[in-house]
Amino acid sequence: AQTVTQSQPEMSVQEAETVTLSCTYDTSESDYYLFWYKQPPSRQMILVIRQEAYKQQNATENRFSVNFQKAAKSFSLKISDSQLGDAAMYFCALTGANSKLTFGKGITLSVRP
Amino acid sequence: DTGVSQDPRHKITKRGQNVTFRCDPISEHNRLYWYRQTLGQGPEFLTYFQNEAQLEKSRLLSDRFSAERPKGSFSTLEIQRTEQGDSAMYLCASSPIRQGWQETQYFGPGTRLLVL
Numbered sequence: 001a002q003t004v005t006q007s008q009p010e011m012s013v014q015e016a017e018t019v020t021l022s023c024t025y026d027t028s029e030s031d032y033y034l035f036w037y038k039q040p041p042s043r044q045m046i047l048v049i050r051q052e053a054y055k056q057q058n059a060t061e062n063r064f065s066v067n068f069q070k071a072a073k074s075f076s077l078k079i080s081d082s083q084l085g086d087a088a089m090y091f092c093a094l095t096g097a098n099s100k101l102t103f104g105k106g107i108t109l110s111v112r113p
Numbered sequence: 114d115t116g117v118s119q120d121p122r123h124k125i126t127k128r129g130q131n132v133t134f135r136c137d138p139i140s141e142h143n144r145l146y147w148y149r150q151t152l153g154q155g156p157e158f159l160t161y162f163q164n165e166a167q168l169e170k171s172r173l174l175s176d177r178f179s180a181e182r183p184k185g186s187f188s189t190l191e192i193q194r195t196e197q198g199d200s201a202m203y204l205c206a207s208s209p210i211r212q213g214w215q216e217t218q219y220f221g222p223g224t225r226l227l228v229l
Contacts, residue, residue: 100161101146101148101206
């Protein structure tokens, strides 16, 4: 069975500052993929960033980057230069050969102007 | 807009009634997934299709739930004899297939169900 744990229910960041959202996971598979999804209030879920487990290099997408620590089964998301539009619920998710996503409980990020 | 669409966006029903939701995936995507999300929680997998074949069903999907994808395009999710515990957001996602590679799933806006 796969599990994803997001232990921080809420975080807050000042606009233009950097914030890191934590995620740990467990899987018995050797090939798997990790994702961060963003779900703004009353809006649909969109992909922020993905990481293939076989890649050692951490994924980056503009202001978003991950710190993937495979041995520790840790997958944190760093948001640089935070913007008001970054306020949302963020979900860490994992998938393996069975294709279904396993999500964490999510973290609510608020951005202070 | 060629994203995943879902209909209706909101549904209020009385306990014991049947409801049906529709999902239209991105046109070239072979895989279609259903998830359920309750308030303050992450989505939970319900079932998925590859073309018209239903490949996996979660134990969360009781006998009152049935999903179809008859022509490998749109899908329907039906809940019979609804219960208050069925109140949730029902999310649909789709993805293409690439051999040996896990494609990203793209989500629709969801159908929010309230059972009174």
